[in-house]
Amino acid sequence: MTEQQKNAITLEMAGESVGRLTLNQPETRNSLSLAMLELLDQRLQAVSADASIRVLIIAAAGPVFCAGHNLREVQGQLGDSAAQLALFRRCSEVMQRLVALPKPVIAQVQGVATAAGCQLVASCDLAVAGVNTRFATPGVNIGLFCSTPMVALTRNVHPKHAMEMLLTGEMITAHRAEQIGLVNRVVDDELLAEETLKLALLIASKSSRTLAIGKEAFYRQGEMSLADAYDWTSEVMAKNLETQDAREGICAFVEKRPPQWRGE
Structure with missing residues (x-):
């Protein structure tokens, strides 16, 4: 793995007992390619084994939190059902690792979180969003229903709200996401990192x-x-x-x- 590939997801201490994992490929809108999923899984395993980290923040570099799967990669695999199944299963495994991680995980969300990016937010234990953040499960717009994101989404919000997002593919605002239970708090964009860290530090002060x-x-x-x-x-x-x-x-x-x- 090259240095550039390793830096696609960084892990650092954000405060006492708080780790921050940052999706760091803004040029791809932090899309979850198979390589990104593999690296994310490695980082989560490292966090699980690190006793100095009590709470994990998942953040992202650039204007987009995560745009979901890399559609160029998906396009290149059209007709290869084994490769596509492997991609979706790997993503599902990583999302389950987030749930199984023995430490609280907080999504720090800015810009846009769509499809598997929305799934990533829903798979975290808590989520704080900037006021201008938008969320969607837009697969229906390209003929690919967001079936795996649906699993995490329906475990966060009421079925009718989840179904509306899945059937329409429309963007919802951060405040709407808070109303339906997808995020816990909505804060001013410039205070997003600060407020997320405050929440993480509060939780990290516990046993x-x-x-x-x-x-x-x-x-x-x-x-x-x-x-x-x-x-x-x-x-x-x-x-x-x-x-x-x-x-x-x-x-x-x-x-x-x-x-x-x-x-x-």
Whole structure:
């Protein structure tokens, strides 16, 4: 891999215990080619193994957050069903890795996030968008329904809102995305990085062990029946109480002092 290819996605510390992963190919509108997906997967694995990172921000360089799959690459594979299936499966694997990552992930979104780019936003745990950001799943406009982006989208927003985006392919505003649950906060564009980092630092001040337990429980219980979810999360909470950080947190609260987290 060349230095230029390695720099297509950068990883750095943005603040204490906060990592920032930046899509860095503005010339391709940060499109998710197979090479970009492979590199993104590598970066996420590195974040997972790095104990110094408690929260991850995913940002992008240039005027576009992510324009989805690289359509020139897709065009070059027309007629090669095996290659196209491999591309969509690899993308799906990366999105699932985001969900499985034992650390909260915040999308810092500016400009435009479309198709698989919108899927990337929806696959993150939280999202902060600049006020002028727009979102769409426009595959229907080119005869390619956004079926894989639909998976993440429908797990974020009400089915009727998701279906409207998928059937019309129209852009929606950042405020509309906030209304339907695709993003958590909308801020002035010039404050986007600052406000996203503030949110990340707030979350990073918590116990990393507790964050990992909570994130896994959040996604797993959502797939269960109500009774099963309560039964399983009761076990999760009981086991959580056995951790060093839970004991420290309760003692610190009773003793009216800041907790000293050990991640254990």
